[in-house]
Amino acid sequence: MSTREETPTGNLSTDVAYQSIRAKILSGELGGGEWLRESDLASQLGVSRTPVREALGRLVADGLARHEPNRGVRVEEWTPKDLNEIYDLRVLLESHGTALAALNPATDVIWLEQLASEMSLISEQRHPDFGRLTELNNSFHSTLIESSGNERLKAVVESIVQVPLVRQTFARYNQAELALSMGHHHEMVRAVEAGDPQWAEAVMRAHLRAGWSAMQRFLIASRPKGRAEGRGGPAT
Amino acid sequence: MSTREETPTGNLSTDVAYQSIRAKILSGELGGGEWLRESDLASQLGVSRTPVREALGRLVADGLARHEPNRGVRVEEWTPKDLNEIYDLRVLLESHGTALAALNPATDVIWLEQLASEMSLISEQRHPDFGRLTELNNSFHSTLIESSGNERLKAVVESIVQVPLVRQTFARYNQAELALSMGHHHEMVRAVEAGDPQWAEAVMRAHLRAGWSAMQRFLIASRPKGRAEGRGGPAT
DNA sequence: ATCGCCCGTATTCCATACAATCTTCCCTGA
DNA sequence: TCAGGGAAGATTGTATGGAATACGGGCGAT
Numbered sequence: 001m002s003t004r005e006e007t008p009t010g011n012l013s014t015d016v017a018y019q020s021i022r023a024k025i026l027s028g029e030l031g032g033g034e035w036l037r038e039s040d041l042a043s044q045l046g047v048s049r050t051p052v053r054e055a056l057g058r059l060v061a062d063g064l065a066r067h068e069p070n071r072g073v074r075v076e077e078w079t080p081k082d083l084n085e086i087y088d089l090r091v092l093l094e095s096h097g098t099a100l101a102a103l104n105p106a107t108d109v110i111w112l113e114q115l116a117s118e119m120s121l122i123s124e125q126r127h128p129d130f131g132r133l134t135e136l137n138n139s140f141h142s143t144l145i146e147s148s149g150n151e152r153l154k155a156v157v158e159s160i161v162q163v164p165l166v167r168q169t170f171a172r173y174n175q176a177e178l179a180l181s182m183g184h185h186h187e188m189v190r191a192v193e194a195g196d197p198q199w200a201e202a203v204m205r206a207h208l209r210a211g212w213s214a215m216q217r218f219l220i221a222s223r224p225k226g227r228a229e230g231r232g233g234p235a236t
Numbered sequence: 237m238s239t240r241e242e243t244p245t246g247n248l249s250t251d252v253a254y255q256s257i258r259a260k261i262l263s264g265e266l267g268g269g270e271w272l273r274e275s276d277l278a279s280q281l282g283v284s285r286t287p288v289r290e291a292l293g294r295l296v297a298d299g300l301a302r303h304e305p306n307r308g309v310r311v312e313e314w315t316p317k318d319l320n321e322i323y324d325l326r327v328l329l330e331s332h333g334t335a336l337a338a339l340n341p342a343t344d345v346i347w348l349e350q351l352a353s354e355m356s357l358i359s360e361q362r363h364p365d366f367g368r369l370t371e372l373n374n375s376f377h378s379t380l381i382e383s384s385g386n387e388r389l390k391a392v393v394e395s396i397v398q399v400p401l402v403r404q405t406f407a408r409y410n411q412a413e414l415a416l417s418m419g420h421h422h423e424m425v426r427a428v429e430a431g432d433p434q435w436a437e438a439v440m441r442a443h444l445r446a447g448w449s450a451m452q453r454f455l456i457a458s459r460p461k462g463r464a465e466g467r468g469g470p471a472t
Numbered sequence: 473a474t475c476g477c478c479c480g481t482a483t484t485c486c487a488t489a490c491a492a493t494c495t496t497c498c499c500t501g502a
Numbered sequence: 503t504c505a506g507g508g509a510a511g512a513t514t515g516t517a518t519g520g521a522a523t524a525c526g527g528g529c530g531a532t
Binding site: 012013014047048049050051054069070071 | 515516517518522523524525
């Protein structure tokens with residue numbers, strides 16, 4: 001009975017359950033609206049129901065799942081309105097963070113430039129590795145937000161941006177949009193390097209609104225019937 | 237609709253525990269750094285440890301408490317840097333929300349005006365009821381944020397602003413500042429009524445930065461030794 | 473035929489028992 | 503006197519059983 005695999009970080013069953021279920025939601029393996037049954041997950045993960053319950057509570061707090069009293073927990077599903085809300089906030093928060101980063105002399109401009117360059121290289125290939133690209137892009141944005149010096153800002157952005165659909169922007173870009181986005185990265189580095197908060201902020205705002213636009217096009221294309229709602233879309 | 241429920245899970249014991257402990261933290265009855273022992277709380281509330289544990293998990297997720305592995309949960313304590321981070325975000329988010337509210341024709345201007353008027357009345361008395369004033373002020377701000385139409389914006393602001401020290405601004409105002417603040421309320425209503433987002437946003441920004449300034453004065457006055465840190469304070 | 477009611481089933485919710493882990497403090501020895 | 507070790511106590515972390523609750527199907531009445 002004591003032949004349990006060692007977990008990478010700690011030996012807490014709750015973390016195992018949390019990470020595991022979370023990964024399945026983010027990867028799309030668990031689709032929106034699906035029930036998360038305590039017993040099923042417990043036996044499936046080889047732990048008892050208690051840590052699973054705790055993990056589900058954290059997922060609900062994260063906004064990745066929804067709790068229905070005496071019924072259970074199901075995976076949250078996101079409407080176009082949700083995604084527009086998220087992008088609206090993201091533009092506001094990330095552009096502000098970028099301005100602060102530009103004012104911060106400790107911002108690691110060299111690292112940002114490296115990230116931007118590697119992304120450019122990948123994007124110019126015939127079949128870009130979008131997974132790697134997304135990964136590097138996340139690093140780029142995280143680094144900027146961290147450099148703002150406001151830890152809550154970082155926390156809030158991460159909690160908002162984790163919704164699956166908003167991370168994978170690149171896969172929906174055409175060649176011109178991809179090039180534009182890469183240009184934004186380099187321009188942001190220059191603005192931060194110059195210590196110009198308004199420049200940096202403006203580029204970030206443009207960068208994100210471009211992504212928002214691509215996402216909206218995607219939503220409209222794959223919309224079943226109703227019309228995409230939400231005020232303040234980028235370019236209507 | 238994907239409205240995230242803030243407090244009510246629909247459970248019984250868990251909610252009782254959550255509300256009860258949360259109230260004690262917000263009222264200051266449970267001070268920063270204090271341990272939240274599961275057994276103590278359980279017997280004290282007349283429930284078992286399980287719902288208490290669940291409640292503690294939610295408090296940690298809310299940012300009101302901190303979890304130390306195998307040690308327990310203790311009440312979060314806030315530094316001047318934390319409070320400055322909070323105000324920085326609050327200015328950003330609430331002013332944005334106010335701009336959106338001004339663009340929203342459904343915003344209930346009459347209700348806002350009633351709130352502003354009642355606050356004015358209270359503030360002009362010789363011994364203002366600061367508790368009631370704070371309550372009305374919270375309604376005013378909540379109504380504006382709700383009127384933005386962005387539910388996530390509302391959720392984020394509420395989660396950030398719940399830290400005890402940021403709510404009770406009025407008690408630290410002198411007479412002139414109080415009058416100024418009341419004036420802001422009325423001016424915001426006029427700006428929203430006029431459908432002028434930039435006007436409304438600007439007033440909200442001024443309103444909050446005035447509060448920030450008062451809070452900083454308070455922090456400096458009651459600071460034990462180290463100097464208050466945090467970038468971008470209102471009046472340095 | 474449809475509506476309402478009862479009851480069986482499935483699942484959460486809470487309580488409690490057990491295991492793992494950290495802290496404290498006493499004891500020992502140089 | 504003080505450092506180190508180790509056992510006892512306290513507390514969290516995990517497992518599991520029983521109570522409460524919601525859903526669905528069958529049956530009967532109108």
